[in-house]
Amino acid sequence: MPNERPASAEANPLRRLSLDQLRLRTSMKWRTYPEDVLPLWVAEMDVPLAEPVARAVLDAIAIGDTGYPTGTAYAEALAEFAGKRWNWDGLAVERTAIVPDVMLGIVEMVKLVSGPGDAVVVNCPVYPPFYQFIRNMDRHVVEAPLGQEGRIDFAALDVAFERVMGRGGRGVYLLCSPHNPTGTLHTAAELADVAALARTYGVRVVADEIHAPIVASGAAFVPYLSVPGAQDGLSLMSASKAWNLAGLKAALAVAGPEAAEDLARLPEEVSHGPSHVGVIAHTAALRDGGDWLDALLAGLDDNRRLLAELLAEHLPAVSYQPAQATYLAWLDCRELGLGDDPAAVLLERGRVAVSSGMHFGTGGAGFIRVNLATSPELIIEAVRRMADVLP
Structure with a gap:
């Protein structure tokens, strides 16, 4: 509701x-x-900057706490935020990983569940870096245009999934939720239909949920991993958009229960990319902002x-x-x-x-x-x- x-x-x-x-x-x-x-x-x-965020950053700088990131504080703060804001208690801290930012996290998630030459489906019009990063990974972009009023067109998505899996190899659906640029909030029913269709074709879903905290009055965000059938999904979340922290880089990759083994294969060196001060700032935003x-x-x-x-x-x-x-x-x-x-x-x-x-x-x-x-x-x-x- x-x-x-x-x-x-x-x-x-x-x-x-x-x-x-x-x-x-x-x-x-x-x-x-x-x-x-x-x-x-x-x-x-x-x-x-939000005062709690500024205070946390200044406190870290005052004591020289500017080393490498570690620990689960960011994931714990996001799990608490998700419970309060989205009524979702399913974000398991043990199925998260810190990544440098959402787009680089998407790159790593796509690499985990596909290979060079595979295809990635996007709902156009969509955030331009989707095209750039997908092609730079040696993957092919397959467009499934949005339908009326900027909503997912499931007939177009079905055609795209069939085309992708007909090529052989593996397929990925890069879901933008909430959608950029239209600002559409996908409903729980729509997301459940996405999960069902993806399972039918064997397509893996990677959800960019960076704008999740930013909703209009009376509207509600639904995390993709909270809907039935999304257990093998992967999500990228961050406090960067909602608290204007793009220059303090950090994000979280979150895996559904059936994707835990995929996330466990994330190269260890990926965790070196996020900013430790960024993690501190994002954690403070989610907890106190x-x-x-x-x-x-x-x-x-x-x-x-x-x-x-x-x-x-x-x-x-x-x-x-x-x-x-x-x-x-x-x-x-x-x-x-x-x-x-x-x-x-x-x-x-x-x-x-x-x-x-x-x-x-x-x-x-x-x-x-x-x-x-x-x-x-x-x-x-x-x-x-x-x-x-x-x-």
């Missing part, structure tokens, strides 16, 4: 930093484009409503369905007459940087992805600039 969030005493973190303060940052979001460009593209949030997260989620609810109102007033030709999860907005700009890549036009003429739908695979032409994890003032200015591009 969807969980309503209690009112948080925390201030909205999306309203804490000015544009001048944000431009002091040296990360990709703020240094890729000139200063006259509003950056609403890459998945970084315009927020200060709940109030901050609730304030963030409330702010994101407000920003989704704001964007819908602004588009209706200034860009009514743009189709937008507020997402159930993530802090991303997937906008259909095909009626604007800006061609297949409206992001390029908006950057050149409007000085707004958004993600081009062209990079998300089949179905992305004419779309843009907008990062809503910023202040309302920047969203207002971005829509104004976008509207000014039109004749």
Whole structure:
């Protein structure tokens, strides 16, 4: 059942930093484009660190605790978080492994359950690095396009699984849950159907669940490994998106009961990649950052409503369905007459940087992805600039 969030005493973190303060940052979001460009593209949030996270990092630095990661504190914190937030008590600490980040964790999980030349199924349009990392592993991408309203099209998925397994070898389904860029939350029934179909064909499921903590009010995330039939699945989870910790690298691979032996074959050297300070930060976020997260989620609810109102007033030709999860907005700009890549036009003429739908695979032409994890003032200015591009 969807969980309503209690009112948080925390201030909205999306309203804490000015544009001048944000431009002091040296990360990709703020240094890729000139200063006259509003950056609403890459998945970084315009927020200060949650106080419990900042305190944990500073405490570690104060005592020189900057060595190599070890132990199960991160997994224990995630298991506790999963029980509270998702009503899931099935995350077994002994079936987890620390990995450098979610995408590198996906690479390692795919390697465990497939070989060079095998195929990986994705639901397009989808997070662009899926394509890049899969191909760099010498695997083939097979697309199963999303259906109406961004939901899994099981007829397309069936065709993709049949094609993959008909090639011989092994097949993997890289499930994006919640889905990036659409923000779709897969239901328990849909995920159970995924598990059943995957078992029918002998396809292994690897779930990218990095956006799991970021849900709209009244919505509920369902972990893939919690549904019937998913016992042989593998999941990647992290606190990085929900608490803006991409620069403090760490993530967890989680195995279902029937995938424990697969995870046990993970090379020992993979555990050398995560940041020890990152593990400390992620653990603190999951254990003590709940109030901050609730304030963030409330702010994101407000920003989704704001964007819908602004588009209706200034860009009514743009189709937008507020997402159930993530802090991303997937906008259909095909009626604007800006061609297949409206992001390029908006950057050149409007000085707004958004993600081009062209990079998300089949179905992305004419779309843009907008990062809503910023202040309302920047969203207002971005829509104004976008509207000014039109004749």
